[in-house]
Structure formats: C-alpha cells, structure tokens
Amino acid sequence: MVAQPPGGTVSTLTLAATTPRPWLAGLDPRLRVGSALAFAGVTASLDEPAVLAGALAWALAVAAAAGLPAGLLLRRLVALEGFMVVVLVTLPFTVPGETVLTLGPLTASWAGLERAVAIALRANAIVVMLLALAGTLDPAILGHTLARLGVPHKLVHLFLLTARYMVVLHDEYRRMGLAMRARAFTPGGNLHTWRTYGWLVGMLMVRSLERSRRILDAMRCRGFQGRLHLLAQAPWRGTDTAASLAVSVLLAGFLTLEGLA
Amino acid sequence: MLAAPVLLGSGLLTATALAVAVRRLDYERIPQAAVLAAAFFVASLASVPVGPGSVHLILNGLIGLILGWAAVPAILVALVMQVTFFGHGGLLVLGANTFNIAAPALVCAALVGPFMGRVRGGAPLFALGALAGALGVALTGALVALSLALSDPAFLPAAKVILATYIPLLLAEAAVTGGAVVFLRRVAPELLLRRGGSLA
Known part of the structure; x- marks a missing residue:
C-alpha cells in the first residue's frame, strides 16, 4: 500500500x-x-x-x-x-x-x-x-450546518454517513486499483476492461456494505436507536x-x- | 444556463420524489443508501476508457436496481458532495440534475428490477444488467438534452452534440453495469433481490 x-x-x-x-x-x-x-x-x-x-x-x-x-x-x-x-x-x-x-x-x-x-x-x-x-x-460540520438550516434529519444522516463512507470507499478503491495493476491489468476500451470495472464496482459495494453492517452492529451495541445526535455548535x-x-x-x-x- | 421554468419544474419534481423517498427510507436503511451514494461518488471519479477517449460513469441504472426509491436521496446527496467539494455540476441546477439522473434510476427499478429474481445464468443476467445500465444513461442523456432544448432553442445544436457524447458512455455503462450485476448476484444476491430493488 x-x-x-x-x-x-x-x-x-x-x-x-x-x-x-x-x-x-x-x-x-x-x-x-x-x-x-x-x-x-x-x-x-x-x-x-x-x-x-x-x-x-x-x-x-x-x-x-x-x-x-x-x-x-x-x-x-x-x-x-x-x-x-x-x-x-x-x-x-x-x-x-x-x-x-x-x-x-x-x-x-x-x-x-x-x-x-x-x-x-x-x-x-x-x-x-x-x-x-x-x-x-x-463534511461533518457541513452536515450539522445543513440540519440547523432546516434540512430534514434523515437527509442529514444520509449526508453525514455518505461523507464518511466517501473517504473509506476512496481508500478501498485505490487499494483495489493497486491490486489490479499488480496483476498487470491495463485499462483499454474493450469489453474485458468494462466488465472488470463492473466487478470492481460490485466488490467496492460488497466490501463497504459488510463494513456498514459491522458499524451498525457496533453502534447498536452502544445503544444506537437509529438517530445520531447532532452536536450543538458555537x-x-x-x-x-x-x-x-x-x-x-x-x-x-x-x-x-x-x-x- | 437553464431557463427558470425548466429549473423550477424539475426542482419541483425532484422535491416531490424526494418527499416520497424520504418517507419510505427508514433509519435502518440509511447506512446502505449512504454506502451506495458514496460508491456512486467514487465511481464517478474514475475515468473509463472508451475508444480514443474516456468517460466518467453515472451508474444510475445500478443504483436504481439496488436502492429503488432510496436512489433519489442517495443521488441528491452525491451531487451535493460533487458540487460543494469538486465544483462539478451546479448549485442552482441541483434539482434538474437530480431529476435527470434519479428519474431514470427509478425507471430502471420499475422496469428491469422485477426480472432480477427470475433470470438465471451469467449471460442473461449480464444482458439484464446491461439493459439497466444503457437505459439509465440513455434516459439521462435524453432528459439533459430536453432540459437544454426547452430552455432556449439556441441550445439545440449543443443538445445534439451532448446527446452524441452519451453514446460511448452508454456502451461503457452497459458493460460495467452488466458486470456488476453478475458479480453482485453471485457474491451478494440479497442486494439485488430484496424489496429495495423494486419500487414496491
């Protein structure tokens, strides 16, 4: 890495x-x-x-x-x-x-x-x-700010979690890209490349969803009931x-x- | 750039779809929708080679298949991220852009989604995924061209050129979505076969 x-x-x-x-x-x-x-x-x-x-x-x-x-x-x-x-x-x-x-x-x-x-x-x-x-x-502060400006809480939750996963997925994506290059994958305009990208996208989702389930379990374990607390700000x-x-x-x-x- | 009636009209449609989608979205499904929104964002950063050039994927067909109604807020959030952190797209056209990408996702969920559970074997599944990918991009291209053409007749030539640029994207998007659907069906079938995939 x-x-x-x-x-x-x-x-x-x-x-x-x-x-x-x-x-x-x-x-x-x-x-x-x-x-x-x-x-x-x-x-x-x-x-x-x-x-x-x-x-x-x-x-x-x-x-x-x-x-x-x-x-x-x-x-x-x-x-x-x-x-x-x-x-x-x-x-x-x-x-x-x-x-x-x-x-x-x-x-x-x-x-x-x-x-x-x-x-x-x-x-x-x-x-x-x-x-x-x-x-x-x-991004986390931007999410809280949107909530204070009246954006519905469900959307804000979605925004906050997306901001978090965005970083995780981008890391994962780069790691998988590195692994593909290590196996001599060279992208070109052909079906093989596109199908491979399809697998990449699929793998990205599967791994991240597994992670999101683990996170949800861990959050439940700490008493999470489906809502995040939106922190008070200055x-x-x-x-x-x-x-x-x-x-x-x-x-x-x-x-x-x-x-x- | 788009005319006010077009912006207002598509903004209103987006707001309506959003209201329906957010009411249906329970807190339990938010992490999943967030992962998909993030994946949509990350995948749009990758450039996929097609012929002499390269394209950036939209993946709205795939998102519609997996998320159903939740695709609307997921796409909105991803677009908000794109415009605030990358300057891609625009602030005032957010409603129009969301509609142009999310409406085809819903169409894919309604038309292609129900067949996901019935098709067996790699090749038919790939074809079904490719159909969703192609349909999503084709409809988005048509809606983008339509919003330009409705705004001002002077945009008509530009709308035609833009429509033509969607053809290579359509090829790549169909193949990538087909590949992703085959992969997901094998590795995580629950993603495609759950109620999320249809609009019910």
Missing part, C-alpha cells in the same frame, strides 16, 4: 484544510453556507458581463483569502463539465445578431458571444464562492452579524450595478 500522510486522503476529496484561516474558521458555518447560497441566487440573476466579472473577482478574492491553493482551484475549474464547453462553443453560432466571425457557412454573433461569456463567468463565480465558503468546511456572534451585513451590502451593490447597466 502506498504510504499516505495522516489525514491526507481526506484533503484529496474535500477542500477542508488542516489549518483553516482564522477569519474563516471564526465565522458561523451557517453564515458561510448561507452567504454562498445568497451569492449564487444574486449572481444567477445578473446578466451584464462586466458585473459578472466583478462577482467572479469577488469570489476569487474570497477563495484566495480562504487559502485555497490556486493550482487546486484551477484543476477543479478546468474539470468544468464538457457539457458546458459544448454550449459555450456553439452558442455564438446559434444566437442571431451582428456577425463577428465567419467560419465557412457558420457565422458567430456578438450577442451569442456575449451570452456565452456571461454564462461562463456566472457559473465559475458561483462555483468558486461555493468551494471557498462551503467546500472548505469539514452560537451566532456579533462578528457573524457584521459579516452578514457586509455580504448583504455587497450583494445589493451588485444588483444596483446590474440595474444601472
């Missing part, structure tokens, strides 16, 4: 830093999640590319202040769905308007280009803000109120700019 730093597997799956920035860690998690949601709502209603660029700049500034490594952030953004890329590339050619570029029978319009740029800026701004404010939370403080006011003012500013443009 490949040697790993303690806790190293967690940070490859989530963005939770081992030493979070004090200003961010000091804020109430509800405020962090709420701000990311409010930012997403406001940004979704913006259309002006200049204003959207401002929103993206703000999100990037928050990400930098949160200590998200630029390289990591870029890798996450490049992995932007191929889906999106297809839409962005075809949009200038499908929206009618003043021609900016001609490629054989195809003509690209300014209007289409502008819309494509707006979509790209909007999607990236929302994702960067979410990664910076919520993605940097420990109370809302003055700094949280101040921060939420600042966020509201900034968001209102963006809406005003959009109205003026």
